[in-house]
Amino acid sequence: MMDGPRIRLLVVDDSNFVRAALRKMLEPASDIEIVGEARDGAEALRLSRRLKPHVVAMDLNMPVMDGIEAVRAIAREKGPPCIMVSNETSEGAGATIRALEAGAVDFVCKNSSFISFDMASIERQLTEKVRHWGRWRMAAPGEGVVTSPPPSPLPPVSMDHPVDHPASRHGFHHRPDLVVIGVSTGGPVTLVELLGALGPLPCPLVVAQHMPASFTAGFAASLARTLKRPVAEGGDGMALVPGRIVILRGGADWVVRRLVDGRFVLLAAPGGGAIHHPSADRLFRSAGQEAVFPVAVILTGMGDDGTAGAGELAARRFPVLVQDPDSCAVGGMPGAAIRAGVATEVLSVAAIARRLDTLFTPTQA
Incomplete structure (x- = not known):
């Protein structure tokens, strides 16, 4: 599926196995290119600035700087949209909600045991969401990542x-x-x-x-x-x-x-x-x-x-x-x-x- 420039993706996870699994999942998507990999949030922030990815696939629990702090820092700099790759557990769910509050745009759930999760389902979800947010970013490269608005009325738009x-x-x-x-x-x-x-x-x-x-x-x-x-x-x-x-x-x-x-x-x-x-x-x-x-x-x-x-x-x-x-x-x-x-x-x-x-x-x- 190639109709223009490829979507540049940064993969962030402290596990070598998980990074390799994500690479394998995205290999069939010819319109997505993994331009870098980071092992913690601090490295993700540095690579985001240097590599200018369109999308970041972000883990939650990492050393040095966790995924929530990394998302908050990237959103503050109006960087690329971040998709959380999170465990479908009560702990993972709570952290994912905090990441969404911090500025993440979406999430993909994996089983708490990464080896046993439904690879086909995760591959489909991840590919669809990387494509959507990558195209969004490419269409409006000057726009910042979507962040949580304050709970107050916003000005009307002319499309109503x-x-x-x-x-x-x-x-x-x-x-x-x-x-x-x-x-x-x-x-x-x-x-x-x-x-x-x-x-x-x-x-x-x-x-x-x-x-x-x-x-x-x-x-x-x-x-x-x-x-x-x-x-x-x-x-x-x-x-x-x-x-x-x-x-x-x-x-x-x-x-x-x-x-x-x-x-x-x-x-x-x-x-x-x-x-x-x-x-x-x-x-x-x-x-x-x-x-x-x-x-x-x-x-x-x-x-x-x-x-x-x-x-x-x-x-x-x-x-x-x-x-x-x-x-x-x-x-x-x-x-x-x-x-x-x-x-x-x-x-x-x-x-x-x-x-x-x-x-x-x-x-x-």
Whole structure:
């Protein structure tokens, strides 16, 4: 796969074996060139300055300077985007979340025993993410790495516009009783921006962020610290209450159900054949079945999760707010929704927050 200059990758890991394994994984990708290898974060920082890579694949636990400090230093210098290669353990998950807070743009999980992990899955994920972030860097070489924005409204962008969908021409006269969000790659940064810009939440808000099961509790805790508002990991039987943001537990799918007293609860949804978990499609479909006036939001991410579920909501004239693909870390999920004609509005992240606040206002017409 060669259509232009090769993506320059710096590999950082203190293990000779892991560096060799990463080299082997990326050999089939003719558009990716490993231009250097570092054994610790300090060496990674020096090589990043000298070799000018487009992307850095960064380990977490290393001597001299660990991956989190290295990411923070590279981000401070507006250096290349860093993808964390982390263990899918509670310790690795916590460190990965801290790395995302420090400025890492993405992560790839490996089994805690590197020898036994699923090589094909890691190879595919790593290749896709190096390609995406490498092209992003090559397209905007003067831009800095994406870092976590402060939890406050950002200026609107000029791309905000409604799309020509019947629901976009239909005035929304109801106050939402449930907001459901689907997001994947680039989500940790984007959710801070969106949720930090929202005003008071008069209804539950549930997020399907594609993540492993070991990551979502730490991610919810990180959001709570950053946003200074209630955020919790959601599991089976959890009550959904107004004002609380719920991050669905990773690695599984979930649906919402309304009890006889009108409250919503989360229930596990085994099976279903979804590729990514938690499935935004399954969450959205259940919201359409159980809520009086649900609102769906589709944010940055690879693939098309959320499009089918959002289609059922849009067909019933419920709002489907979609992030402008040009403002996404990865425009796959929003782009799929737009191409399918299920987006009722295409907006920047800041404008999605403003639109939700407007919908929350009872006098909105």
